[in-house]
Amino acid sequence: MKTIYILTYSPTPDQIYGNLLALRTARTGFPTSKIIVSDNNSCEPARRIFKQLCTEHGYTYRQIEETVQHHDYLQNTIDQASGKIVICDPDVIFWENSEHLNDSENCVKGRLQPSMYVPLAAGMTLVTTRIHTSLLIIRDAQEYNRLLEPLKVRFGNPWAPRYAENLINKFQDTGSIVYEHLKQHHTPFTDYELYNFDHLTFGTHLIGSIDISDDIVSRPHRYARQGEYDKLWGLWAGQDVVWQNAHKQVPAMYL
Numbered sequence: 001m002k003t004i005y006i007l008t009y010s011p012t013p014d015q016i017y018g019n020l021l022a023l024r025t026a027r028t029g030f031p032t033s034k035i036i037v038s039d040n041n042s043c044e045p046a047r048r049i050f051k052q053l054c055t056e057h058g059y060t061y062r063q064i065e066e067t068v069q070h071h072d073y074l075q076n077t078i079d080q081a082s083g084k085i086v087i088c089d090p091d092v093i094f095w096e097n098s099e100h101l102n103d104s105e106n107c108v109k110g111r112l113q114p115s116m117y118v119p120l121a122a123g124m125t126l127v128t129t130r131i132h133t134s135l136l137i138i139r140d141a142q143e144y145n146r147l148l149e150p151l152k153v154r155f156g157n158p159w160a161p162r163y164a165e166n167l168i169n170k171f172q173d174t175g176s177i178v179y180e181h182l183k184q185h186h187t188p189f190t191d192y193e194l195y196n197f198d199h200l201t202f203g204t205h206l207i208g209s210i211d212i213s214d215d216i217v218s219r220p221h222r223y224a225r226q227g228e229y230d231k232l233w234g235l236w237a238g239q240d241v242v243w244q245n246a247h248k249q250v251p252a253m254y255l
């Protein structure tokens with residue numbers, strides 16, 4: 001049996017809707033698995049809703065009283081788990097049974113995000129390639145942790161996002177360092193597999209621009225907030241177009 005780990009995060013009531021996607025559909029994705037929901041110090045209204053959904057769907061609910069960083073949660077979960085596990089963001093919605101997604105000889109499966117050249121606070125910045133941490137299918141947590149040990153010695157927490165040393169125009173997002181050094185142990189999802197689920201970008205963090213913008217980020221947030229989940233199906237394909245266009249802008253020196 002696999003264990004599914006979901007970390008909810010809603011410091012204000014305005015962010016509850018993004019967390020509901022996985023809580024409402026995780027049983028569609030993993031009907032036979034043990035599902036553990038850890039709440040990351042959310043506001044009281046959010047906690048009540050999350051607890052209720054956990055009770056309704058048969059999830060185990062755990063309360064974290066002091067906010068943890070996402071990258072620390074990732075490493076802590078892998079440190080403490082064993083066997084087959086799935087680490088899932090709360091803003092992932094499942095359309096079909098996804099138990100089969102870990103049927104791989106490799107250690108980890110996930111969605112490949114290519115390198116991109118995008119405007120950040122430091123100016124035009126290279127964001128390096130990674131396996132996106134919204135959904136990580138891990139064949140054996142202990143085996144994976146053994147692979148991570150040298151990176152923990154070198155980097156502390158290798159999942160932590162950071163700017164590359166002495167380079168403010170090269171950003172390594174969450175999991176980029178892990179993928180850079182352990183690429184051979186990761187298998188990207190196929191397009192066919194990506195139709196099993198979708199991920200709402202910035203699903204627990206986007207506040208303020210949802211109602212005034214009509215772009216590929218804001219529009220799905222309105223659908224999610226209004227409960228129009230069917231309009232989120234295939235969201236990954238539009239995101240992929242954006243990613244590939246940003247990848248084409250990467251200067252040749254970085255390729």
